[in-house]
Structure formats: structure tokens, C-alpha cells
Amino acid sequence: MNLSLPWWRTPRRAADRTLSLHAQTAAAAEEPADDMAAAPTVRVHGLSLAYGRTPVLQNLDWRLQPGQVVGLLGRNGAGKTSLLECLLGLRDAQAGEVQLFGQSSMTLDDSARARIGYVPQQSDLFEDLTASQLLAYFRSFYPRWNTGKVDSLLSRWEVPTGTPIGRLSGGQQQRLSIIRALAHDPDLLVLDEPVASLDPLVRRDFLRELVGQVLDRGTTVVFSTHILSDLERVAFNVAFLQTGRIALQAPLDALLEEVVLATGSESALAAFAAASAPAQVLSRQAGRWLLRGADRSAAPAGVLVQPAGLEDLFEALT
Amino acid sequence: MNTTAHRAIVRLSWQAHTQPGAWRYALGFVVLLMAPATGVALAMGQGTGAALAANGLLVLAALAWLACDGLWTQNTPTLARLLPGQVRAMQELLVLLVFVLAALAALLLHAWLGLGWRGFWAAMLVLLMVVAVQREPWLWILAWLGFSGVWALGPVRGLIDGLAAAPVPLQLAAALGCALLLAASIGRGGRWHHASQARRLRGQAGWQAMKEGRPMPVAMMPEWQLRLKGLFVWPQQWWRRGLLSQPPASHPLARLELGMGIGGLWAIQLWVLALIALALGTAVAVLSVVRPSIDGSLVIHHARFGLSIGAFSMLAGSLHTQLSMLWSRRRDQALLVLMPGLPQGAELSAGLEQRWRRQYLLQWALLTLAVLGLAAFGEPRTLSFVAASAACVLPLVWWVQHAQRRLRDRVGLQAWMLVAPLSSLPAALAASYEVPAGLSLAAGAAVYALCAWRHKPPPVLLPFGR
Numbered sequence: 001m002n003l004s005l006p007w008w009r010t011p012r013r014a015a016d017r018t019l020s021l022h023a024q025t026a027a028a029a030e031e032p033a034d035d036m037a038a039a040p041t042v043r044v045h046g047l048s049l050a051y052g053r054t055p056v057l058q059n060l061d062w063r064l065q066p067g068q069v070v071g072l073l074g075r076n077g078a079g080k081t082s083l084l085e086c087l088l089g090l091r092d093a094q095a096g097e098v099q100l101f102g103q104s105s106m107t108l109d110d111s112a113r114a115r116i117g118y119v120p121q122q123s124d125l126f127e128d129l130t131a132s133q134l135l136a137y138f139r140s141f142y143p144r145w146n147t148g149k150v151d152s153l154l155s156r157w158e159v160p161t162g163t164p165i166g167r168l169s170g171g172q173q174q175r176l177s178i179i180r181a182l183a184h185d186p187d188l189l190v191l192d193e194p195v196a197s198l199d200p201l202v203r204r205d206f207l208r209e210l211v212g213q214v215l216d217r218g219t220t221v222v223f224s225t226h227i228l229s230d231l232e233r234v235a236f237n238v239a240f241l242q243t244g245r246i247a248l249q250a251p252l253d254a255l256l257e258e259v260v261l262a263t264g265s266e267s268a269l270a271a272f273a274a275a276s277a278p279a280q281v282l283s284r285q286a287g288r289w290l291l292r293g294a295d296r297s298a299a300p301a302g303v304l305v306q307p308a309g310l311e312d313l314f315e316a317l318t
Numbered sequence: 319m320n321t322t323a324h325r326a327i328v329r330l331s332w333q334a335h336t337q338p339g340a341w342r343y344a345l346g347f348v349v350l351l352m353a354p355a356t357g358v359a360l361a362m363g364q365g366t367g368a369a370l371a372a373n374g375l376l377v378l379a380a381l382a383w384l385a386c387d388g389l390w391t392q393n394t395p396t397l398a399r400l401l402p403g404q405v406r407a408m409q410e411l412l413v414l415l416v417f418v419l420a421a422l423a424a425l426l427l428h429a430w431l432g433l434g435w436r437g438f439w440a441a442m443l444v445l446l447m448v449v450a451v452q453r454e455p456w457l458w459i460l461a462w463l464g465f466s467g468v469w470a471l472g473p474v475r476g477l478i479d480g481l482a483a484a485p486v487p488l489q490l491a492a493a494l495g496c497a498l499l500l501a502a503s504i505g506r507g508g509r510w511h512h513a514s515q516a517r518r519l520r521g522q523a524g525w526q527a528m529k530e531g532r533p534m535p536v537a538m539m540p541e542w543q544l545r546l547k548g549l550f551v552w553p554q555q556w557w558r559r560g561l562l563s564q565p566p567a568s569h570p571l572a573r574l575e576l577g578m579g580i581g582g583l584w585a586i587q588l589w590v591l592a593l594i595a596l597a598l599g600t601a602v603a604v605l606s607v608v609r610p611s612i613d614g615s616l617v618i619h620h621a622r623f624g625l626s627i628g629a630f631s632m633l634a635g636s637l638h639t640q641l642s643m644l645w646s647r648r649r650d651q652a653l654l655v656l657m658p659g660l661p662q663g664a665e666l667s668a669g670l671e672q673r674w675r676r677q678y679l680l681q682w683a684l685l686t687l688a689v690l691g692l693a694a695f696g697e698p699r700t701l702s703f704v705a706a707s708a709a710c711v712l713p714l715v716w717w718v719q720h721a722q723r724r725l726r727d728r729v730g731l732q733a734w735m736l737v738a739p740l741s742s743l744p745a746a747l748a749a750s751y752e753v754p755a756g757l758s759l760a761a762g763a764a765v766y767a768l769c770a771w772r773h774k775p776p777p778v779l780l781p782f783g784r
């Protein structure tokens with residue numbers, strides 16, 4: 001096993017390269033990468049997965065560039081966990097391909113594995129072990145291990161190190177799971193509902209840590225969550241999973257700026273949409289349309305135009 | 319080779335196991351078999367050296383079991399896929415472990431029986447079997463058939479002799495084959511590994527649920543198991559429908575049982591017993607046609623242990639389930655407080671205790687009648703055996719409730735596990751002396767009455783525990 005690869009010996013810093021904190025647009029995502037520097041961390045092509053006769057992922061395409069932070073949104077049962085598991089090669093898809101760092105996720109070599117951090121939705125820690133024993137175990141496999149960060153997080157997040165994990169609360173186990181995932185300074189961090197059982201203070205600290213990780217190391221982060229306020233704090237990009245596909249992925253700030261919620265009569269809304277062409281109608285509900293790129297000044301009388309919130313987007317796009 | 323990773327795997331193999339208390343079980347195994355092993359060695363007239371070797375083999379077997387179990391605990395699909403170098407390190411360690419253990423066992427077998435290389439290959443085959451049954455627990459069925467003599471062991475012995483006598487290159491090739499087999503048994507996170515892990519988790523969830531007296535979580539059951547369950551639980555569902563059709567304020571304690579998921583267990587028990595009786599009757603009828611020479615009463619006599627111990631274990635199991643529900647889950651603790659119409663405090667505790675005692679006695683009476691009815695078709699000693707078993711089980715309810723009053727929450731499980739050891743010996747003695755069924759039952763009733771008379775502290779106030 002040769003784990004002594006150059007990238008470990010020369011830790012990357014934000015200053016060493018250009019960070020791309022924003023997701024590619026759908027059009028850009030189709031363009032092939034022309035050199036290794038621009039190669040996506042994650043490339044998903046034509047991914048399909050079904051449980052029995054129930055399709056979960058349908059011909060899904062997705063790309064994540066180095067340094068991107070993407071919040072994955074979707075309703076319960078939309079397939080977020082399945083997608084993240086397929087992404088890491090933890091679940092066999094019926095069709096399609098996932099590449100991580102240019103390798104198939106099903107046949108990753110050890111050097112690629114050492115660059116991945118994963119926090120599953122449900123704790124998979126060894127319950128008989130203490131936190132110290134668990135971290136010592138994982139430390140043995142990774143060529144890079146940030147002891148300072150581990151000690152600091154254990155202390156800040158008040159994780160007992162001498163108590164068997166099975167006796168820790170759900171929140172403490174979750175914190176430990178996150179520490180384990182961050183400890184080897186991964187280049188790709190996949191987090192499945194990481195903050196669900198954390199209290200607000202630890203949640204805030206965790207999000208700060210996440211941002212620090214991205215800024216310091218240019219880590220690519222993808223995480224699923226239902227807590228939209230957290231997403232607004234850290235996710236530079238959002239991806240909406242709907243009917244087994246990524247319905248939309250875009251920079252969050254731009255999305256919030258570009259998308260408006262228009263209310264009024266159906267005919268007036270249709271006229272507004274036509275006048276705003278080529279604005280994209282994201283959703284139509286009776287008297288309530290969500291438009292992207294609409295010209296607010298073109299709103300006819302009787303149409304009220306307001307900025308859309310993330311919740312409106314979630315409702316419309318998932 | 320990353321020796322740090324190897325050391326970590328070895329260390330964790332001793333720190334974490336699939337079942338809590340695995341060390342205790344292993345120690346119990348060694349202690350339990352130490353005397354028989356020593357006895358066998360001494361009986362063979364080979365002195366204390368042989369006895370030591372036999373005990374050494376026992377220790378090796380326990381160590382092999384613990385070490386392999388510790389390795390499987392770490393071999394999860396997620397870690398196999400994501401933890402760099404873990405799979406390879408585990409493969410190397412498993413091969414090393416098995417070969418070292420086989421070599422040590424061979425040395426001990428040679429010291430005891432002078433088996434030479436045959437000892438090595440015999441130990442290797444046993445270790446391969448240990449690895450296989452730990453990897454896929456359903457393989458126990460094949461192992462059990464082997465031990466019970468259904469499979470002829472002659473070919474296995476032939477294989478061992480053949481390998482031991484083979485030229486060195488052939489033995490080396492066989493050893494290489496074993497190493498490859500062992501390496502292949504470590505999962506790499508593929509589909510087979512996921513399925514195997516799911517079975518393993520189901521087994522653990524089932525064991526945990528059994529210990530806590532809960533039914534197996536439905537989410538952990540595969541489709542076939544859910545369908546099979548439907549065959550057994552329909553009487554309980556029928557009872558539930560009947561209860562729910564009553565006015566909401568009626569039968570508060572029965573409704574509490576419904577909320578705790580333990581109501582109507584008696585209906586399942588009686589139905590299962592009816593199925594057993596039906597199966598036994600059918601077997602006897604078919605045998606009497608196919609093999610008229612076989613005596614039907616003898617068949618029933620041979621089924622005495624399963625009949626009585628099985629039925630009364632079910633009964634103690636329901637007692638365990640009822641009591642555990644009071645202690646193990648917050649949800650049930652909340653039910654005790656929040657359910658409308660439920661008496662509170664001492665009234666609730668006394669009411670539940672009386673209800674469950676009544677239920678137990680009634681179920682015991684029905685089960686006893688049923689098994690005695692079946693045993694009546696057997697031999698006179700069958701009846702003695704079954705009646706003595708029933709008599710031994712009767713005071714259990716007193717014992718469990720007595721412990722419950724002393725705030726000890728885990729006695730239910732002990733009661734269930736005690737049925738077989740508690741009643742086997744007296745039942746076997748009663749059968750050998752053909753003690754009349756009435757006498758055994760009267761003795762059981764007298765013991766129960768004495769216990770109930772001597773024991774009258776007020777029950778602990780519920781809810782108690784979590």
C-alpha cells in the first residue's frame with residue numbers, strides 16, 4: 001500500500017489555488033473538463049437506482065467542483081441518502097457511473113479513500129469503544145491526521161472521551177461522528193443530515209468549522225439537511241433533488257436574488273411571465289408563481305412581486 | 319504493510335464485539351467444558367499433560383471465536399469501502415490468525431493424541447468452519463447436521479488423512495487455498511457484503527429485542543419473515559380488534575397492554591401450541607401409515623422435552639416481555655402516566671401485578687391442560703415428565719414479581735432462560751419414577767401458595783426506571 005503521495009506531503013491552502021465556491025450552471029456542467037486542475041471532485045453520470053419497482057434516482061447527472069459547498073435539498077424519501085451513498089460507492093446503482101477524483105467510486109484506491117470524509121445519517125460507531133479508542137483506531141488508517149483539530153473539537157464540543165460510545169447521547173455521538181470525518185482533513189466531505197441532533201450552539205460551531213475547512217483547505221462539501229437556515233449560512237450552492245434528478249443546482253445568493261414570487265390572477269401572472277421572457281417559470285400554483293430572472297418592473301397591475309425565500313424554493317423545486 | 323493499521327485492528331478485535339459481554343460468554347464456555355475435557359483426557363489414561371492439552375484446545379477455541387468475531391465487527395460495508403487499507407490489513411490478519419491458531423492447536427493435539435500433521439489439518443478445517451459460520455450464521459445448520467451425524471464424517475476424516483499424507487508441495491497448495499478462502503471471506507462492501515451485514519444486523523436486533531422483551535422491529539424484518547409472522551399473530555390481531563370495538567373507557571389495563579404491544583400474547587401462545595399439536599398429530603398419523611412398526615406413543619414420548627419446555631418457555635417469555643416493557647423504554651413509561659383512564663400510583667402497580675399474575679396462572683393452566691392432553695397419548699412416564707415440568711414453572715411468576723418489587727428489572731429474561739435448566743432434572747426424575755401427574759402438580763401448587771403467602775410487600779410504584 002503506497003499512501004505516500006505528493007499531495008499529502010504538500011498540504012494545500014486556499015492561497016495555493018483558486019477556490020470555486022459556486023456550483024456550475026447546468027450548461028457549464030455539461031462541458032468536459034479540459035485539464036486535471038479543473039477536473040471535478042465528483043462526477044455523476046446517468047445514475048439510476050430503484051428499490052424494487054420504486055424508482056429513486058433516475059438518470060441523474062451531477063458535478064461538484066473542488067472547493068464547492070453544496071447543500072442537497074429534497075423532501076423526505078426523495079433519495080438524498082441513497083444519492084449520497086451511491087456517490088461514495090456504498091450502494092450499487094442499477095445504471096450510471098460515479099467518479100470521485102477521477103476514479104470509479106466502486107473501485108477507489110486507498111489514496112482516494114484517504115481523501116474522503118463521511119458522516120452517515122445514522123451512527124455507525126462502535127458502541128463498545130470510547131471516543132479516544134475510536135479515534136485512535138481511525139488514526140491508524142489515515143496517512144494524515146490533524147490531532148490538534150481533533151483535540152480542539154473534542155474539547156469545544158464537550159464529547160466525553162472515556163465513556164463508551166453506546167452510552168453517549170445521540171447528539172454527542174453525532175458530534176463524534178463529525179470529528180471523525182473531519183480529523184484527516186478530507187478533500188471531499190459528505191454529510192448526511194449532520195446537524196439533525198445537534199443543539200443550536202454546537203450546530204453554529206460546526207458550521208463555522210465547515211466554512212473554515214473549505215476556506216483553509218478547499219474541501220468539497222456536500223451535505224443534506226432540512227434546516228434551511230443552516231443552509232443559508234454555509235451553502236454557497238444548493239441542489240434540489242426532485243423525482244430522482246437534480247432539478248436545479250445554482251449558487252444560493254444568485255438564486256435568492258434572481259427568483260421572485262409573483263401573486264395575482266392567473267391571466268395577470270401569465271402576462272407578467274410573457275413580458276419577462278426569457279424568465280423561467282419554476283413553479284405554478286393557483287395565483288402564486290415562482291419565476292427566475294423575471295423583470296420586476298414589467299409586473300402588470302394586480303401582480304405583487306416579492307423576493308422568494310429558500311422555503312419558497314424548497315416548496316417549488318422538491 | 320501498514321503495521322499501525324494491523325495493530326489497530328487487533329486492538330479493536332478485543333475491544334468491540336457483535337454481542338455485549340462476548341468475553342463473559344467465552345469464559346463461560348471454557349469453564350463449562352473444562353471439567354468434561356479434563357475428564358475425557360484422564361479417562362483416556364494419558365495423564366495430566368493430555369488434560370492440559372485438552373484445556374488448552376478449549377482456550378484456543380474461545381480465543382479463535384472472540385478474535386474472528388472482533389474482526390467481523392469491523393468488517394462493515396461502509397468501512398470496507400471508505401477506510402483506506404482496512405480490507406487488506408484484515409485479510410492479512412485473518413490468514414495469520416487462523417494459521418497461528420491451527421499450528422498451536424496442532425501442537426496441542428500432537429501432545430495429547432499424537433496426531434502430527436493430521437492435527438493441523440483437522441484444526442484448520444474446524445477454524446475454517448468457525449470463520450464461515452461467523453460470516454454467515456445460517457451455515458450453522460450445515461455444521462449442526464455434521465455434528466448430529468446426518469452428514470457422514472468419514473469423507474472429512476479421509477480428507478484430513480489425505481492432506482496429512484500428501485507431499486509437501488500439495489500441502490502447501492492446500493494451505494494457499496485455505497488462505498485465499500479466508501481472504502475472500504472478508505467483505506469488500508459489495509452487494510453480498512451488504513446482504514450479509516443486513517442479516518447480521520437483523521440477528522443483533524432480534525437478540526436485543528428478545529433481551530428487552532420487545533418484538534423484533536418490523537423495519538428489520540425481511541418480507542418473507544413478515545409474511546411468516548402473519549401466520550402466527552392473527553389471533554392476537556383478532557383479540558385487538560375485539561378490544562378496540564369496546565367503549566374507549568373500558569378495560570384500561572388491557573388497553574395499556576395494547577399500547578405497550580404486549581396485549582393478547584396468550585392468543586398467540588395457544589395458537590402456536592395448537593399448531594405444534596397439529597404437527598405432532600400429523601407426524602404420528604403419517605408414521606403409523608408409512609411405518610406401522612413405529613409406536614406412536616413412543617414418538618410423543620420423544621417429543622416430551624420440546625413439548626413441555628417449549629410451551630413453558632413461551633409462557634415465561636411472555637412474562638419477561640410484560641415486565642421488561644415497564645423498564646426498558648421511555649415510551650412505555652410515558653404511557654403509564656399519560657394514558658387516559660388508567661389508575662395511578664399504587665393502584666396501577668397493584669392492578670397490573672394482579673392482572674399479570676392472573677393471566678400467567680390462567681395461561682399456565684391452559685398450557686398445562688394442553689400439554690397433558692398431548693402427553694396422555696404418550697407413555698405413562700411422558701405424563702410424569704410433562705406434569706413435573708409444569709409444576710416447576712408455576713412458581714416462576716412469584717419469583718419474577720418478587721424481584722420486580724425489589725426494583726430489579728432484568729429478572730424476566732432470567733426466568734425465561736431458567737425454564738429448561740430448572741425443570742429438566744426434576745422432570746427427568748419424575749419420569750424415571752413415574753410420579754403421578756396429580757402429585758407433581760399439587761407439589762407445584764403448594765410451593766406457589768407458600769411463596770405467595772410468605773411474600774406480601776407492596777409493589778414498587780410505577781412508572782419506575784428510565
